[in-house]
Amino acid sequence: MDRYERINALHRILKAARYPVTVPRLQEELGCSRATVYRDLAFLRDALMAPVEGDGEAGFRYAAAESDRFELPGLWLSSEELYALLASQQLLRRTGGGVLSTVLAPLQQRIEGLLAAQAGVSQWPVERVRVIAHRGRRLDEASFRTVASAVLERRRLAFEYRARSTNETTRRQVSPQRITHYRDNWYLDAWDHEREALRSFAVDRISQARQLEETARDLEEEVLDQHLASSYGIFSGEPKGWATIVFSAKVARWVADEHWHSKQQGRFLADGRYELKLPYSVSRELLMDVLHYGADAEILEPAMLREQAKSLLSLALSQYDR
Missing domain, CATH: 1.10.10.10 (Winged helix-like DNA-binding domain superfamily/Winged helix DNA-binding domain)
Structure with a gap:
């Protein structure tokens, strides 16, 4: 010590x-x-x-x-606490295409200085903490900061949004609720005032964001969780059904350790395979993750989801028949 x-x-x-x-x-x-x-x-x-x-x-x-009144002046952290803080800071700095690098640079220097002082060395080997981003999309730093500030300061937000599916650009005015980091990308959960509904927006598709003077409308946490976290994936919505997927014995142990959804139900079958059940609303993301396992995963129910998987596999196979 x-x-x-x-x-x-x-x-x-x-x-x-x-x-x-x-x-x-x-x-x-x-x-x-x-x-x-x-x-x-x-x-x-x-x-x-x-x-x-x-x-x-x-x-x-x-x-x-x-x-009761006395506390140590300044910030006093143990080495373990500083290690954890440094690792967290490295993770934040390297997500979102480095969008937080400028803001967090002074914090990193301070943490490294404290660690070096405690260890009695001139420089801390920060390169030993390695974070590899996977398929993260490029973010506009100004838009990200505006969005994050509106979430924390509870102000309404106006921006242009270019939908990835249609490439159509629309003007939105929203009350931001949460900003979420999901699969190496950032998303804004917000109440859309024109559509009078909760929506999730990919922050990398937001441009010309500006914070408004009006106070944001706050929704209850239970309402947000019911709409945004009740089904599988980032664009979840109210669940429309439950999917049943069976994984081969070869990957069963891996899948059994994975967290797909807070309400998932899983069990090992007698032959060593693993059955997973979970609620879903939008099938696109669920299908993407199931098909990631290739021949080691099979959708059993519902029949419509099973047919969608078969169609996607047939289309993929047709690319190699040319």
Whole structure:
């Protein structure tokens, strides 16, 4: 345990103590010598102005009248907490085509400096944390920031939206509800005021976004979850049915460990295959994920979804008959 962590741990022990804590107990919990305990106590009291009281015989604690009010100045994190923060920061920085790089650069430098100081090195090997984006789409940084700000500041948002399916551009005015990172891409869940309905928008298809003065309309969390998370995929909507998919014994263990939906139902069959049931509304995304498994997946129900899968496979096969 380095000094930063010891000081933080010592602060937590003294703050939680109802009675004086003896030096031997502090040595045991901090994993250090008697002399180090006294040095850390002196640093807490003299440099950080902590309300330390007591002596080496009776033990030490914070003065009861000041204990609740005192906190360590600045940001005190353990190495493990800094590792987790650095990994999270690296993940955010490298998603969305680097759209957050400019904003997070100062934070990364600060985290790396704190880690280097605690480890006693001049530079922290941040390249050891590796994040590989997969099929992420290019984002306009200005639009992303405007969208994110509107979500957090609870303001209405106006923008142009070019639908991927039709390539048609429309003007939208919405009350943003959530911004979601899904499969290496960002989506905006919002109440569309013209259509009077909840919609999900791919942020990479948003342009000319501007925040309006009007306060956004807030929808209850239960309403959002019912509409946006009740069926499979990002563009879910109310579920229209349940799909039953059976996976071969070869991939059964992999699929059994995968999270497809919060309400999924799965079980191993007697022959080693795995049966998965889940609610869906829009079939496109579900079909894409099932067909990803090729011959190792079979849709059993409903019949319409099974026929759609057969049609897609036939079309794909026809590309190789030319």
